[in-house]
Amino acid sequence: MQVLVVFESMFGNTEIIARAIGKGLATSCEVDVVNVDDAPAQWDGLGLLVVGGPTHAHGMTRPGTRKSARQEVEGGVRSATGVREWLSALPTASRRVPFAVFDTRLRRARWSFFADVGKNATILADDEQERAEAWGAALATRLLQTAAG
Numbered sequence: 001m002q003v004l005v006v007f008e009s010m011f012g013n014t015e016i017i018a019r020a021i022g023k024g025l026a027t028s029c030e031v032d033v034v035n036v037d038d039a040p041a042q043w044d045g046l047g048l049l050v051v052g053g054p055t056h057a058h059g060m061t062r063p064g065t066r067k068s069a070r071q072e073v074e075g076g077v078r079s080a081t082g083v084r085e086w087l088s089a090l091p092t093a094s095r096r097v098p099f100a101v102f103d104t105r106l107r108r109a110r111w112s113f114f115a116d117v118g119k120n121a122t123i124l125a126d127d128e129q130e131r132a133e134a135w136g137a138a139l140a141t142r143l144l145q146t147a148a149g
């Protein structure tokens with residue numbers, strides 16, 4: 001089963017979580033983890049698309065919030081594009097695929113991954129990488145069960 005994980009990340013936290021999710025999924029699937037800047041817009045035979053990004057102003061990033069993030073970090077941010085824009089530009093055929101989403105944010109929330117971002121530093125809260133890997137592994141198990149009917 002082929003899985004594509006697409007992440008958007010300013011300071012690196014969401015990228016770490018995306019790669020941990022990919023590691024979990026790789027226990028039973030073929031996985032590519034790609035920055036949204038390099039993400040394809042079309043695919044063939046994809047079993048699952050997983051998309052994640054940082055929470056900005058209670059939602060997905062926008063050009064203005066990404067500009068604020070750029071001003072906070074020396075040496076540039078990880079993604080120039082947003083998953084919001086990437087998703088909007090996907091052709092209709094690419095949207096017909098099983099889909100899972102995740103986000104990172106500052107406040108600990110049950111369905112999000114928690115990042116504590118210091119100045120010019122990437123500080124993921126304890127256990128979040130492990131939690132992300134476990135979520136990826138659970139997703140893979142569920143996917144294979146669904147495929148098996």
Ligand SMILES: Cc1cc2nc3c(=O)[nH]c(=O)nc-3n(C[C@H](O)[C@H](O)[C@H](O)COP(=O)(O)O)c2cc1C
Nearest residue numbers: 009010011012013014054055056057058104105106
């Ligand atoms: C412009 C901006 C707005 C943000 N707004 C929120 C918010 O509304 N709620 C929240 O919990 N975190 C917020 N954050 C924190 C980010 O969600 C956190 O920095 C992010 O998860 C880090 O991921 P990244 O390192 O991949 O960019 C914001 C960060 C920035 C830069």
